[in-house]
Amino acid sequence: MMKKDIYVLSAKQISMQQPLCEDWMTQPVEYQTPFNRSIDPSFKDYISPIEARRMGKILKRAIATSKEAIKASGLDSVDAIITGTGYGCIENTEFFLDALSKDGEQMLSPTYFMQSTHNTISSLVAIQTKNHGYNVTYAHKGISFDSALQDAVLQMRLGKINSALIGGHDELTETFYRILKKGGMMGQDDEMCGEAAVSVVLGTNNDDYLCKLVNFKMLHKPTLEKLKAVAKDFQADYILTGISGNHKSDKAYFAETKELFGDAKLLKYKHIFGESFTSSGIGVYVAAQCLKAGKIPAHLFVNPSEISDKKPSKILIFNHSDGNNYSLTLLEA
Amino acid sequence: MDELIYTLKQQIIEALNLEDMKPEDIDENASLFGEGLGLDSIDALELIVMMEKNYGIKLQDPAKGKEIFKSVAVMADFIAKNRTK
Amino acid sequence: MTNPILITGCGVVSAIGNNKAETLDALLNNRSGVGPLVHLKTEHKEFPVGEVKMSDDEMRKRLNISDNNITTRTALMGMIALDEALKEAKITPEMIPNIGFISGTTVGGMDMSEQYYLDYVNNENHKEYIAVHDCGSCSEMTAEHFGKFAFITTLSTACSSAANAIILGANMIRCGEADIVVVGGSECITKFHLNGFNSLMILDTQWCRPFDATRAGLNLGEGAAYLVLETEESAKRRGVKAQAILSGYGNACDAFHQTASSPDGEGAFRAMKEALELADIQPDKIDYINAHGTGTPNNDASESTAVKRLFGENVPPMSSTKQFTGHTTSASGSIEAVFCILALQNGFVPVNLNWSQPMEDGIVPVHQSVKKELKHVLCNAFGFGGNDSSLLISKPEL
Numbered sequence: 001m002m003k004k005d006i007y008v009l010s011a012k013q014i015s016m017q018q019p020l021c022e023d024w025m026t027q028p029v030e031y032q033t034p035f036n037r038s039i040d041p042s043f044k045d046y047i048s049p050i051e052a053r054r055m056g057k058i059l060k061r062a063i064a065t066s067k068e069a070i071k072a073s074g075l076d077s078v079d080a081i082i083t084g085t086g087y088g089c090i091e092n093t094e095f096f097l098d099a100l101s102k103d104g105e106q107m108l109s110p111t112y113f114m115q116s117t118h119n120t121i122s123s124l125v126a127i128q129t130k131n132h133g134y135n136v137t138y139a140h141k142g143i144s145f146d147s148a149l150q151d152a153v154l155q156m157r158l159g160k161i162n163s164a165l166i167g168g169h170d171e172l173t174e175t176f177y178r179i180l181k182k183g184g185m186m187g188q189d190d191e192m193c194g195e196a197a198v199s200v201v202l203g204t205n206n207d208d209y210l211c212k213l214v215n216f217k218m219l220h221k222p223t224l225e226k227l228k229a230v231a232k233d234f235q236a237d238y239i240l241t242g243i244s245g246n247h248k249s250d251k252a253y254f255a256e257t258k259e260l261f262g263d264a265k266l267l268k269y270k271h272i273f274g275e276s277f278t279s280s281g282i283g284v285y286v287a288a289q290c291l292k293a294g295k296i297p298a299h300l301f302v303n304p305s306e307i308s309d310k311k312p313s314k315i316l317i318f319n320h321s322d323g324n325n326y327s328l329t330l331l332e333a
Numbered sequence: 334m335d336e337l338i339y340t341l342k343q344q345i346i347e348a349l350n351l352e353d354m355k356p357e358d359i360d361e362n363a364s365l366f367g368e369g370l371g372l373d374s375i376d377a378l379e380l381i382v383m384m385e386k387n388y389g390i391k392l393q394d395p396a397k398g399k400e401i402f403k404s405v406a407v408m409a410d411f412i413a414k415n416r417t418k
Numbered sequence: 419m420t421n422p423i424l425i426t427g428c429g430v431v432s433a434i435g436n437n438k439a440e441t442l443d444a445l446l447n448n449r450s451g452v453g454p455l456v457h458l459k460t461e462h463k464e465f466p467v468g469e470v471k472m473s474d475d476e477m478r479k480r481l482n483i484s485d486n487n488i489t490t491r492t493a494l495m496g497m498i499a500l501d502e503a504l505k506e507a508k509i510t511p512e513m514i515p516n517i518g519f520i521s522g523t524t525v526g527g528m529d530m531s532e533q534y535y536l537d538y539v540n541n542e543n544h545k546e547y548i549a550v551h552d553c554g555s556c557s558e559m560t561a562e563h564f565g566k567f568a569f570i571t572t573l574s575t576a577c578s579s580a581a582n583a584i585i586l587g588a589n590m591i592r593c594g595e596a597d598i599v600v601v602g603g604s605e606c607i608t609k610f611h612l613n614g615f616n617s618l619m620i621l622d623t624q625w626c627r628p629f630d631a632t633r634a635g636l637n638l639g640e641g642a643a644y645l646v647l648e649t650e651e652s653a654k655r656r657g658v659k660a661q662a663i664l665s666g667y668g669n670a671c672d673a674f675h676q677t678a679s680s681p682d683g684e685g686a687f688r689a690m691k692e693a694l695e696l697a698d699i700q701p702d703k704i705d706y707i708n709a710h711g712t713g714t715p716n717n718d719a720s721e722s723t724a725v726k727r728l729f730g731e732n733v734p735p736m737s738s739t740k741q742f743t744g745h746t747t748s749a750s751g752s753i754e755a756v757f758c759i760l761a762l763q764n765g766f767v768p769v770n771l772n773w774s775q776p777m778e779d780g781i782v783p784v785h786q787s788v789k790k791e792l793k794h795v796l797c798n799a800f801g802f803g804g805n806d807s808s809l810l811i812s813k814p815e816l
Binding site: 081086087088096097098100101102104105106108109110113114115116117118119120122123124126127129130131132133134135136137138139140141143144147150151154155157158175178179180182183184185218219220221324325 | 460553802
Binding site for chain 3: 373374
């Protein structure tokens with residue numbers, strides 16, 4: 001897919017791990033509980049009180065990570081802002097639905113409605129950064145971030161843009177966690193659920209970057225043959241899988257990676273970052289930071305006997321969201 | 334009237350999520366929109382909802398909000414004259 | 419654009435028709451589908467709406483879907499429109515695994531969730547609907563009725579969702595990711611957004627009047643439309659002809675406010691300008707603009723300004739068709755694209771119904787029936803949050 005050099009210039013996160021830093025590499029925060037909200041930084045440096053008062057957590061996190069990622073990229077601004085969110089602004093949707101269901105159809109809050117639409121995240125980031133460029137939001141469960149990434153890559157190949165801020169944002173309230181678990185959407189078996197806010201800046205300029213984005217592909221319900229054919233262009237020594245504690249999904253990851261990538265070493269990240277609909281964005285962040293640092297933390301290895309401090313050259317982020325939608329993102333140092 | 338003004342300030346703080354503010358911080362004669370507190374059109378809509386919820390006053394035309402929400406004092410006066418709750 | 423993107427099939431369902439033929443007839447005869455609420459169970463009967471004239475049961479019957487299957491209204495409308503589009507483009511089930519599907523929606527399965535929300539929270543009832551609440555699941559439900567598409571994704575940019583789905587599809591084709599991509603959107607009316615829009619006080623209790631001095635808000639609508647985008651080479655190989663050409667498109671962000679458009683219409687201006695530049699077509703070659711034209715004081719003023727900035731003194735014939743269908747929100751970009759295709763094919767300008775008084779500094783829309791050969795038309799879709807998109811659709815060269 002790639003015919004142009006594309007670089008990951010920067011990547012920032014707010015999640016179950018310490019926010020806006022890479023402390024998780026050496027001192028990961030450990031969790032045992034099945035549902036966890038993120039560790040938030042102070043948002044005062046990013047948003048004025050009069051603006052912040054209306055914003056739920058997902059919006060504040062999007063602004064903070066976006067501003068940090070743009071700053072770290074060295075760019076003054078980006079040509080496009082493209083966001084992925086699986087479920088959108090759950091807190092505000094919940095407030096509105098709650099009021100609608102319990103109090104009826106009168107006297108409803110416009111703020112909750114306004115802040116509940118999926119694209120309010122991307123739009124707010126544009127307002128805050130005064131950005132008139134291409135702006136789009138994807139909402140397709142576990143490949144929302146991936147769809148956003150794909151869009152940026154397509155446009156860079158077409159020469160329409162030279163940089164893009166890709167966001168992956170999802171939040172989770174206790175109520176929605178219980179609902180989604182009941183519906184079989186997440187929280188199955190030993191799966192630990194969390195929230196993800198990740199902002200990645202892609203660019204075609206290679207002055208200073210975390211890693212190169214070498215290849216990318218998304219597939220829907222592919223046959224094994226199709227996957228094998230595609231996987232030929234995605235070979236890497238390390239495969240960052242979405243192993244999460246969901247037994248069916250994990251079993252599939254083991255089987256598929258063996259079939260597609262042979263003896264490549266398997267890595268995981270959801271044991272410390274949790275599962276969310278845009279956790280594939282966290283996967284890209286994790287892989288990019290490992291490639292920049294020149295090492296993979298021991299606790300990411302699925303198989304302890306494979307732990308190595310060899311400098312990684314390529315990491316593939318392999319995501320098979322709900323078993324139906326696959327994405328492969330190949331990063332190189 | 335003083336009691337209404339104080340209560341109104343509390344309700345405004347709650348409706349508009351002015352987290353770090355206390356009723357004492359709001360000057361009842363200062364303009365709420367524009368320069369004063371710097372509220373905007375969405376806040377005006379929230380105040381319309383708040384007025385209906387707490388005082389039973391239903392405002393059909395959002396444009397009228399501009400006059401009524403000039404300041405807390407003006408708002409209190411309007412509410413005192415029109416409340417049904 | 420060097421290689422043209424063909425539109426080889428399209429399908430539409432809205433308040434004015436359950437297919438293209440009914441839609442064309444309504445447009446030519448100035449017959450609006452806006453009226454009192456019938457299907458949605460809500461207290462707010464005071465708002466005229468453009469509902470699709472089929473219940474969920476009727477749509478299931480049409481599609482041969484048994485009552486045991488879980489469906490949502492948005493997906494059902496989507497399937498009906500998708501069916502028509504695939505048939506027109508002569509796409510057979512065997513071809514589906516090599517075709518992409520991109521859909522735009524914001525409400526997804528909210529029509530069910532808003533009914534069952536308290537059950538979701540408190541008990542085990544209706545939990546099978548939880549998995550179809552989100553936007554992506556809605557697209558998959560729509561697509562799976564026809565087979566396993568090669569890739570599926572979902573855009574959600576409020577009222578420009580379907581337009582942006584069309585843009586993504588075009589970019590995928592231009593990058594060689596697919597020869598054929600089906601693009602568009604679907605949205606049903608829900609209590610959630612009917613009440614949401616009401617809380618923003620932008621709904622009119624009267625029939626809406628886009629670009630009229632007395633306009634007071636929008637009427638909500640619902641519907642779905644899909645277009646089959648295809649390379650010239652693929653269409654030739656398959657022996658299908660182009661219904662229209664997607665010549666250009668633009669997407670820009672107003673970056674002004676989450677629910678209001680800027681006074682200078684910056685996002686709209688940039689989106690339209692980009693569409694013209696991509697198509698390499700000058701403003702004076704545009705024969706018609708299908709406006710976003712919701713009938714809110716804010717949109718129509720902002721859009722008028724943007725159009726005048728781009729076209730100067732020579733604003734082409736322009737109209738809103740939301741008086742026909744209501745504002746179909748996420749689906750409006752593709753529904754109105756189909757209206758543009760019908761206009762191109764049949765040589766007429768859709769009338770801006772219910773107009774009598776020019777607005778201050780506004781465009782004067784086409785308010786009487788006009789028969790005119792059209793070659794290039796612009797189709798605008800502007801979403802909450804300033805997600806502004808514009809499509810340039812052209813008649814195929816003979």
